[in-house]
Amino acid sequence: MNERPELTRNQTLVLSKLEGQEGPLSAYQLLDLLRDDGFRAPLQVYRALDKLMRAGLVHRLESLNAFVACSGHAHAHAGDVTAFAICDQCGQVIELSDRLVSERLDEWVSKTGFKPTGAVLEFRGACAACQARAA
Amino acid sequence: MNERPELTRNQTLVLSKLEGQEGPLSAYQLLDLLRDDGFRAPLQVYRALDKLMRAGLVHRLESLNAFVACSGHAHAHAGDVTAFAICDQCGQVIELSDRLVSERLDEWVSKTGFKPTGAVLEFRGACAACQARAA
């Protein structure tokens, strides 16, 4: 389904930093992590991120201005929305995707005559582990 | 229900600019619009916006880094999520709020053990008018 495209050196480096990370990273955090690998300018990061996002390997979290590696298994079907649950305590991000929910949301919005082409769905709160820790 | 808090001069100015506008405005656009009223620094805008958002009179659109006046009538009950449908053609923003949808989404997310305290729901696409125009 998802033909893994050939990644260049820069793209591979960015992706591996994101994958070796629990939570999301900002573009500038990535830049700092990659200085030893020869990165010097934001654009190098942004260009790699752009490619990775279009390949569906990385997601952008709008409410954080940050990026996460796509959590493998949950590869949504084309057209399905992906939602994110972002823990404000530990920073972990859970990826959610569900065809039924997608369809219902689509119906809901379409009732107004609006035709959605994309969606940003981000929940903020506390993950299970952090709730337990707080109790 | 929503005690309209006393607004200061700056807050009133910012709110009125947002209300006199079809679509969202960025903080710096607001600043430019308010130079004649004595605004000189971004902070003046951000501080007013902060207050207005906490009062529920203004919403921030994460996917645009911009702000809209809360469309009056659709004042959600406490706990209800507000979603936004943003037209990528004309910039208009439709505000959506529905108790049932809120509950369903909450259930969906909570299934993972995550406890949401807030949500960012933004749909991008084409509003009814712009679809008609394109046809």
Next chain:
DNA sequence: CGCAGTTGTGTTATTCTATTACGTATGCCA
């Protein structure tokens, strides 16, 4: 082969968005 088209790269500079820090003024109320 030569050449155009695409993609990726590196660098510098700039724009846009948002916050920190510091000082001041005002109203409230104990």
Next chain:
DNA sequence: TGGCATACGTAATAGAATAACACAACTGCG
């Protein structure tokens, strides 16, 4: 009166993203 909370003004800075320019590598094709 003093302490506290809120708002204000200004300057400086941090953080996020893009524009502009030049070059290298690869592809397909006449």
